[in-house]
Amino acid sequence: MRILQKNLHSMFGRAEMRDNQRTVVYRWEATCSRRLVRLAEDSGEALSTTHCHYSSEFETLQECADFLKPVWTSERGRYGHARTPPPAVIRPHRGQRRALAKHSHELSLPKWSRNRWVILHEAAHRLNVGYEAHGPRFVGILIGLLSRHAGYDANELMARADEMGVKYHVRSIGTVPVPSLSQRLQRLLPISEMDAAFELEVSWRQVRGAALPLIRKGCARWKKHTLVPA
Template sequence: MRTHRDFQREKVYAWEGKASQAQHKGQNFRTIEECQAYLNPIWLTERGRYGRARVPAPAIERPHWGQRRAFAHADHRITLPTWCRNEWMILHEAAHRLAVRWKDVAHGPRFVGILIGLVCRHLDYDASEQMRIADEMGVRYDVRSIGSVPVHGPTWHVERVLRAHGAMTPMEIACELSIVHGHDLGQPQIRGAALQLIRGSRARWWRGKLVLVSQDGDAGQELLAA
């Protein structure tokens, strides 16, 4: 069998660090069983999309002695060290098993496209932003392998910024979205998104800033500290 050089592995790792906002690091699941329970329903919904309709979910197992990285094995197993037991890393390894074709490079364009599709459908990331970051970092991806993904409007982007940074003025939101996330939203769009959040009881104005309202009705730590 012919082998192919994994020409962009390090670039992909760097892209993941930026594209995931470091959420691919850290432990979300305590046990291997929890990791398997997370993967199984996702695999069932995704396998037909990538020509693996008759293939069961890979078995997630404990790593061998001294293993420091997650690994997708050719015999359809995934081994996860403790620090890798999180959603992003599980989807990363699942993407390897979904991308199986003899001519594919391990971290090649088809793999990256599949991973973008997985994290957008199951971790609620924005596909256009994922592709923009990949383009900036020189990471090649196959657009056809991404598949259909949710389309996010201004309200989703504004809410995400507020969730990450707390109370912000419309100008601060616009700058964050433009400079950091690459979305050029004008003041009317941001105020329209703010109105949608307020009508949905998900945000409120506070001293000229928009702040998310928690489920129990409190408007964030900023109000408590005022």
């Protein structure tokens, strides 16, 4: 029997790997996308905290491909795919409900899945070829992509993963943006001056200073002693 298994492995490659984290990773993604604040890359403007990863952002597949291309180009070398072109974004077949990263190096996206989170999730699968589908390396890659290209805080994503028992490889995350005090404050809105000082471990004067850029950009305003979204 062992000889037969060995021959089968040599003919067809490694046996299908277990996907032990799949359910808990999906649960972690639902929680994070529903509760964590993300910031726009350029303006620093807070995006909706209620934008779940099962709600579309892009109207067309071309918009999805346009978002994916620069992401893939900047990330592929980090994960050992320097010469691999971006996956093609294709139309789903009739009745398809799940987003898919295909072995043919294509992403098939139903309408609901045409958003940053799901596109990065499926791209992470293509950067994770040969490893457990939703294993620690995959989760590390996804955390890195979300923090570099979707405005999420890597520390918050890791903290949620720790709370929910999701394993991830820190080395797979890569270099991530370091949020400024203003950005950290913005993720807490609405929040009182004193609560912000406690959460951020700074003085109330520093909270006031960090609030100024947000107020100037029209992202926040003071309402008595509470900083609220504008």
